[in-house]
Amino acid sequence: MQRLLNTELTLWDLLGGRVSIDTAHYFRVLTHQRTLLFVFLALLTFVAADPSGSRNFVPMWFAIILWPVAFSFYLIVYHAQLLSLAALTRRFSWLSMPTPLVGFVALLPTVYVCRSAVIYMSDGEFPYDVSDQLIFYFLSVQGLETVFYRFILPGVRAEIEAEKPSRHLVIGGEQVDLSQLLHIEAREHHVHLTFENAKSLARARLGDIVAQTSAEDGMQPHRSWWVARDPAIRTERRNGRLILRLRDDTEVPVARTRVEDVLEWLENHANPGR
Known part of the structure; x- marks a missing residue:
């Protein structure tokens, strides 16, 4: 139930x-x-x-x-x-x-x-x-x-x-509210942050950001992406490749080497039992 x-x-x-x-x-x-x-x-x-x-x-x-x-x-x-x-x-x-x-x-x-x-x-x-x-x-x-x-x-x-206790990530020297973060995309030397109602750009390495998170917070399905834990995440197939469709309809690619890890994470953390 x-x-x-x-x-x-x-x-x-x-x-x-x-x-x-x-x-x-x-x-x-x-x-x-x-x-x-x-x-x-x-x-x-x-x-x-x-x-x-x-x-x-x-x-x-x-x-x-x-x-x-x-x-x-x-x-x-x-x-x-x-x-x-x-x-x-x-x-x-x-x-x-x-x-x-x-x-x-x-x-x-x-x-x-x-x-x-x-x-x-x-x-x-x-x-x-x-x-x-x-x-x-x-x-x-x-x-x-x-x-x-x-x-x-x-x-x-x-x-x-x-009312929930907030957690923050340090990105580009600034504190970012983790509860409002939907996903991060790395492009060259910058990261593009997408929140519930806003977007921002920061000079940072995605690896340094991911190191501050846990599996309860989110997952890195691709070397250029990190997605927050969200029951609204859906899996789709595109030309034989697995992709994640997020709450805001963003399509996130899943690296072939990470497919099993991503599916397991979705099962255990994002939408258990689906």
Whole structure:
């Protein structure tokens, strides 16, 4: 189960933006204070607006708890899909999934289970067919999820990452935050550093940099490259040669003499069990 939770997933939001995250990290983001505040305000809006029209047919206490219960049920189905996607991703590393599809599949049983509960609590008097409102619920949920993926998730992830103890490498006489480093490419007497949101150039030897790292930090698949440990790394074949495709779509060649070492490192450190 832990391997599934730590398997990196590739998702696409409603506007086509790509999100790479594992299920364990996703759960940490959901339980963050800022996310909980966002969820509370969203649920408060639904309770106040009563788009289902159920308030006149059920007790007030039930009308109030209906939306939190519906949201919890939605999350259970949503996360079950993420775990299923993780299992598939371990077999098909290229797999990606649009979040609107995941949301729609989670929304269907949620809507109909809640409708059944409202009908039961109203002694069968609830007259509305929620299938007529399914498009409204879908668009509402997708709007909120898009806000979450675009504006809540990045900031919360950054805060979570900032809580980790940082390590630094000394490159060209400067300290470099290892947690933000994606890969290094050596060209002549310089190294090109690629970070999460930036790039830089330094005069240094790649061998001196690699000597400061361990297998837990990253791997040197080629004499001119070093890549940081990342579950998002994928292996591909190009003209019979093994290459690594990184989170930012950079293609890194693997030296023929290092293929076995690279595959073993990926198995043990980057994406165990894949």
